[in-house]
Amino acid sequence: MRCGAALALLCAVALSTACTPKKSERGSAPIEGYNHTSAAINWFTVNGNGGSNFGPHMGGGSQTCCISLPRQWHPGLTVLVEWEKDPKPHDYGSWPERRFSDEWNARVKRHRSSYTRHSAIVEVAPYEELGVLSVHFLPCDQVKVAASLTYRGMPNHPYNYPYKMEVPAVCPKP
Template identity: 35%
Template structure:
C-alpha cells in the first residue's frame, strides 16, 4: 500500500475536523461533545439538526440516538441564549408494506408514508449551565412538536439529569398553542 503526503494530510484534516470547535463555541471544559436526542413521541425523527449541525441519526419512536459531531456551547452562559432545532418527523410504522417486488405498489405505499412527514423548526432556550461541565447537547423531542435541550453530562438514567420525563409520552387530544 502506498501512502502519499496528500493522503496523510487528508487523514489528519478529517480527524481534526471533529475536535476543532467553532471559535464562538468553546466549552467550559475546553472541548465539544456530540449531538444526541431522545424521542419521547410515537413519531419517527427522520433527521434533525441543532443550529444547522446534523444530529446524523434517524430515531425511532420512544428511542434515543444521534451522534453528530461536534457541538459546543460558549464558555460563559448568558440569559437569552437559544438554539434552533430543525427536524422532520414521520410515520414509524411499516404497516401495509408491500415489499419491493411490485415497484408500483411500493411507490404508492411510500407516497402515503411521506405525505405524513412534517418539517419542523423551533428555537428554544439554552438552559443555564453556569458552573457545570458541558457535554455537547441532547435534544428531547416531545409531544405536540415541542423540544427541550440540555448540555448536561449526566446520563438520562441518573437522578441528576435535568430533564425528568418518561420516555413514552402520549400526544394529548389538543396541543397547547
C-alpha cells in the same frame, strides 16, 4: 548571583505563559437525541449541525458531532432545532405490495407526503460545564435542550421524561 538566577527564572515563567494560548470561550459538544413521541424522527439539526434519526419512544446512545456552544452558560442561550418526523412509522410493515415494486414505491411516495417538518428556537437549560447536547422531542412538537455533563436517567439531568409520553388533549401554544 542569586538575584540573577531569580530574574532568569522570572523571565522564563513570563515567556512561557505569554506563549500559552488562551482557552477558547466556546467548546464543542456532541449531539444526542431522545424521542418521547410515537412518531419517528427522520432527521434533526441543531444550529445546522446534524443529529441522527431514531424511532418512536427511544434515543440516546447515538451521538453525532458536533455543535459549538459557550463553555459558560448564560441566560438567553438558545439554539435552532429543525426536524422531520414520520407520524406513522410502522405503516411500512403492513403493506401488502411486494417490496420495491412499482406499487410499493408509489405507496412509499404517498407515505412520505405525510412527513412534517418543524423548527423551534429552544432555550438551553443551565449548565455548569459544557457536555453532551441532549435534544428531547416531546408531544405537540415541543423540544427541550440540555448541554451538560449529565444525560437522561441521571438524577441531575434537567429532562428525565419517560420515553412514552401521552399526547395531551390540547397542545400548549408555542
